[in-house]
Amino acid sequence: MSSKERLKILKMIDEGKITAEEGTQLLGALKKQKQQRSGATKGGARWLRIRVSDLNSGKETVRVNLPIGLVNIGMKMGARFVPEIEGEAVMEDLAEALTQGMSGKIIDIVDEADGERVEIFIE
Structure with missing residues (x-):
């Protein structure tokens, strides 16, 4: 974890944007992420993968x-700043999948109006 990342989290605590407990969780997640990148942890790292593709061309537009x-912490912090997102069915499905340790495709949404498909995987 870089000192720049650590300083940013400490500033967020100082400005009252997050609590000290949330800051500690963020610091822990960054440390864990660094360990996973270096291969220091047992087992493979788990990832949330989001794919958005164009229905007409089939091309992936977002990856x-x-x-x-970080997803777990981000969802908790995001709910604090955007309370209306907490009741969204997609967010509830995602939170449930994360807490139950599910893997594979957990969400597959087709938006015919915008011509997009959104897929969310946990690997």
């Missing part, structure tokens, strides 16, 4: 890969 540890 996002996030470590599960």
Whole structure:
């Protein structure tokens, strides 16, 4: 974990954007992420993979890969800043999949109006 990342988290605590407990969780997640990258932890790292593709061309337009540890913390912090997202069915499905340790495709949404398909995997 770089000192720049650590300083950013400490500033968020100082400004009251997050609590000290949330800051500690973020620091722990960053440390864990660094260990996973270096191969220091047992087993493989778990990732949340989000894919958005165009229905007409079949081309992938968005590809996002996030470590599960950061996703858990991000969902908790995000609910604090955007309370209306907490009741969303997709967010509830995602939270349930994460807590139950599921893997594979957990969400597959087709938006005919926008011509997009959103797939979310846990690996």
